[in-house]
Amino acid sequence: MYGFYRIATSVPKVQIANPSKNVENIIEILEEENKNESSIVLFPELCITGYTAGDLFLNQNLLDSQNKALKKLLQKSEKYSLIAIVGIVVSFEHRLFNCAAVIQRGKILGIVPKSYLPNKNEFYEKRYFQSGIRIKSKTLKLLNQEIPFGVDLLFSDENDITFGIEICEDLWSILPPSNQMAINGANMIFNLSASNELVGKSSYRQELVKTQSARLVCAYIYSSCGVGESSSDTIFGGDALICEYGSILAKTERFSLDNQTIRADIDLEKVIWLRNHESYFGDSIPTEVRVIKIASAIKISKLNRYINKHPFVPYDEKVKKEVCEEITNIQAHGLIKRLTHINSKKVVIGISGGLDSTLALLATYKAYEILNYDFKGIIAITMPGFGTTSRTKSNAIKLCETLGVTIKEIPISDISLKEFEALGHDKNIHDVTYENVQARARTSILMNLANKEGAIVIGTGDLSEIALGWCTYNGDHMSMYSLNSGIPKTLISYLVEYFTYKNEIKEILIDILNTPISPELLPHDSDKISQETESIIGPYELHDFFLYHFLRYGAKPSKILFLADEAFKEYSKNEIKKWLDIFIKRFFTQQFKRNAMPDGVKVGTISLSPRADWRMPSDASFEEWLELP
Ligand SMILES: Nc1ncnc2c1ncn2[C@@H]1O[C@H](COP(=O)(O)OP(=O)(O)OC[C@H]2O[C@@H]([n+]3cccc(C(=O)O)c3)[C@H](O)[C@@H]2O)[C@@H](O)[C@H]1O
Numbered sequence: 001m002y003g004f005y006r007i008a009t010s011v012p013k014v015q016i017a018n019p020s021k022n023v024e025n026i027i028e029i030l031e032e033e034n035k036n037e038s039s040i041v042l043f044p045e046l047c048i049t050g051y052t053a054g055d056l057f058l059n060q061n062l063l064d065s066q067n068k069a070l071k072k073l074l075q076k077s078e079k080y081s082l083i084a085i086v087g088i089v090v091s092f093e094h095r096l097f098n099c100a101a102v103i104q105r106g107k108i109l110g111i112v113p114k115s116y117l118p119n120k121n122e123f124y125e126k127r128y129f130q131s132g133i134r135i136k137s138k139t140l141k142l143l144n145q146e147i148p149f150g151v152d153l154l155f156s157d158e159n160d161i162t163f164g165i166e167i168c169e170d171l172w173s174i175l176p177p178s179n180q181m182a183i184n185g186a187n188m189i190f191n192l193s194a195s196n197e198l199v200g201k202s203s204y205r206q207e208l209v210k211t212q213s214a215r216l217v218c219a220y221i222y223s224s225c226g227v228g229e230s231s232s233d234t235i236f237g238g239d240a241l242i243c244e245y246g247s248i249l250a251k252t253e254r255f256s257l258d259n260q261t262i263r264a265d266i267d268l269e270k271v272i273w274l275r276n277h278e279s280y281f282g283d284s285i286p287t288e289v290r291v292i293k294i295a296s297a298i299k300i301s302k303l304n305r306y307i308n309k310h311p312f313v314p315y316d317e318k319v320k321k322e323v324c325e326e327i328t329n330i331q332a333h334g335l336i337k338r339l340t341h342i343n344s345k346k347v348v349i350g351i352s353g354g355l356d357s358t359l360a361l362l363a364t365y366k367a368y369e370i371l372n373y374d375f376k377g378i379i380a381i382t383m384p385g386f387g388t389t390s391r392t393k394s395n396a397i398k399l400c401e402t403l404g405v406t407i408k409e410i411p412i413s414d415i416s417l418k419e420f421e422a423l424g425h426d427k428n429i430h431d432v433t434y435e436n437v438q439a440r441a442r443t444s445i446l447m448n449l450a451n452k453e454g455a456i457v458i459g460t461g462d463l464s465e466i467a468l469g470w471c472t473y474n475g476d477h478m479s480m481y482s483l484n485s486g487i488p489k490t491l492i493s494y495l496v497e498y499f500t501y502k503n504e505i506k507e508i509l510i511d512i513l514n515t516p517i518s519p520e521l522l523p524h525d526s527d528k529i530s531q532e533t534e535s536i537i538g539p540y541e542l543h544d545f546f547l548y549h550f551l552r553y554g555a556k557p558s559k560i561l562f563l564a565d566e567a568f569k570e571y572s573k574n575e576i577k578k579w580l581d582i583f584i585k586r587f588f589t590q591q592f593k594r595n596a597m598p599d600g601v602k603v604g605t606i607s608l609s610p611r612a613d614w615r616m617p618s619d620a621s622f623e624e625w626l627e628l629p
């Protein structure tokens with residue numbers, strides 16, 4: 001389903017040195033996961049014998065009973081295509097190895113040995129095991145099966161899945177084997193662990209797994225043994241987690257007395273696309289591997305994954321201050337560089353009482369604060385036209401007065417009427433000419449005033465407007481330096497809301513936030529906004545969602561539609577489709593505006609600057625993007 005695969009990781013209740021009991025339990029978990037439509041289930045290191053069996057590893061009986069139990073597991077697994085990855089001890093060329101076995105449909109498809117054996121403090125693995133770091137291109141015989149054995153194994157189905165395996169300490173080493181596995185094509189890494197609990201260790205471990213999934217651009221699935229393994233001085237908590245490209249999708253509650261299995265729907269299509277676009281991947285050199293074929297993964301019937309409606313907005317309220325300060329700092333420092341470079345202490349900015357110009361003003365104000373410049377150097381212009389309402393105008397004036405910047409009023413109605421006359425345009429025809437004459441009149445005033453004052457014009461257009469081309473070419477589209485061009489509308493609102501912490505402007509900002517978004521270019525009755533942007537081009541929250549998945553993950557429109565339908569219960573699929581259609585058409589046809597964009601600050605991973613992130617021909621066709629189910 002759109003490149004999603006359900007993967008599980010389990011922390012079973014383990015009885016030390018009791019393989020038959022442990023396998024019984026593993027079989028129950030597999031039954032359950034088969035019903036849950038999981039494709040692969042990971043278990044911890046040495047989960048059949050128990051990791052802490054100590055010198056019992058040196059007794060023949062433990063190995064025999066492990067293999068007997070393993071045989072039972074193989075028999076039971078015959079009926080499903082679900083894969084189990086379990087930890088076993090293997091005897092090869094008269095040496096013992098700590099290994100992972102990959103089991104599917106009654107067969108062991110491959111066995112991967114551990115490379116790095118911890119042998120310090122509470123760990124004593126070299127007393128029993130040998131490192132498998134040099135084992136490549138080997139096969140071993142176990143339970144009458146000839147099984148590929150080595151650290152050179154990857155497992156792949158005919159679709160998106162290719163996985164590799166490492167074992168506990170491998171990840172903590174200088175060169176985790178998963179690095180090369182990823183370079184060789186593994187997009188999922190499984191780690192079977194026995195990692196004990198020490199104060200602070202769990203957060204380090206989670207950080208390690210998360211970071212590895214980000215660096216390797218993969219899914220990283222981890223399972224460490226639970227409390228049943230605790231013995232003498234060493235306590236295990238059962239930390240298991242599933243990460244994808246730096247995010248934790250699921251994790252266990254540690255110290256459970258019961259079996260714990262978690263699962264997540266991993267987006268491998270996204271991971272694969274991200275790799276195609278990661279230049280360091282291209283520069284990394286693959287090595288020889290043996291790729292073992294696995295039967296196709298189970299198809300999931302319904303996605304079970306949280307899809308964030310507002311991907312540009314942080315969902316953790318605790319980070320709000322930090323994120324907002326960071327963004328406005330980046331904006332302010334872009335402007336600081338430009339002002340100090342041209343040796344000017346003046347800017348001109350059109351203030352409408354809308355969200356965009358409000359944020360641009362606040363970011364400019366911050367730059368002036370940092371530079372210790374006189375705030376009067378910020379020349380704010382209100383330019384009422386045919387559609388301006390007293391609400392937006394008075395908010396604009398109050399905001400500027402409270403901040404103590406210079407404020408001027410230059411109406412544009414007469415100028416626009418003169419231009420209609422010169423053009424031979426009937427002022428009663430409220431078409432695109434009627435709208436754009438006003439938008440361009442404003443820009444002309446701002447630019448000319450900048451010349452007069454020795455200032456630059458601050459651009460206010462945001463990333464969502466730039467994506468949709470919702471601006472007037474060479475009107476509000478143009479400026480000398482653009483402050484919001486890297487910030488989508490959903491984030492603009494979030495930032496303006498953040499600034500309500502400043503008591504003196506709180507009430508004004510709240511009213512700006514509650515004003516419908518509008519270009520105010522069309523005349524109104526009784527001082528009420530007549531042109532609501534979102535009822536014309538669609539809700540910005542949807543457009544930002546489309547933009548994010550389209551650019552960040554290169555998602556196809558059909559997948560964007562599917563994800564939006566999952567995320568937004570408040571819109572019908574048909575509504576989403578209608579707005580997605582508009583998004584695609586506008587995104588393609590409006591590239592000519594982006595190709596002539598002024599310099600502007602990049603603040604997030606997504607930008608549409610033609611000099612940096614997005615280089616698309618203005619003449620590309622969109623038809624191939626419109627085939628929505
Ligand atoms: N591929 C291409 N390459 C080069 N030029 C191309 C072109 N496609 C059209 N054009 C030309 O560009 C013109 C279309 O662009 P443009 O003149 O900008 O006009 P257009 O995009 O049609 O109109 C601007 C729209 O933006 C809205 N707006 C304006 C200002 C502020 C806001 C806001 O809410 O923030 C919204 C306004 O309501 C209106 O719907 C065409 O008439 C044609 O001359």
Ligand SMILES: Nc1ncnc2c1ncn2[C@@H]1O[C@H](COP(=O)(O)OP(=O)(O)OP(=O)(O)O)[C@@H](O)[C@H]1O
Nearest residue numbers: 350351352354355356357382383384460476518519
């Ligand atoms: N009445 C006005 N007075 C001064 N400048 C204006 C006026 N209307 C528009 N502008 C300028 O044109 C820009 C684009 O107008 P638009 O209405 O899209 O922006 P906004 O009102 O700031 O934000 P939003 O689009 O979020 O409502 C504004 O940011 C502002 O710089």
Ligand SMILES: NC(=O)CC[C@H](N)C(=O)O
Nearest residue numbers: 118168169172194195196
């Ligand atoms: N089993 C292991 O390899 C444990 C070693 C590892 N550093 C840990 O504590 O997680």
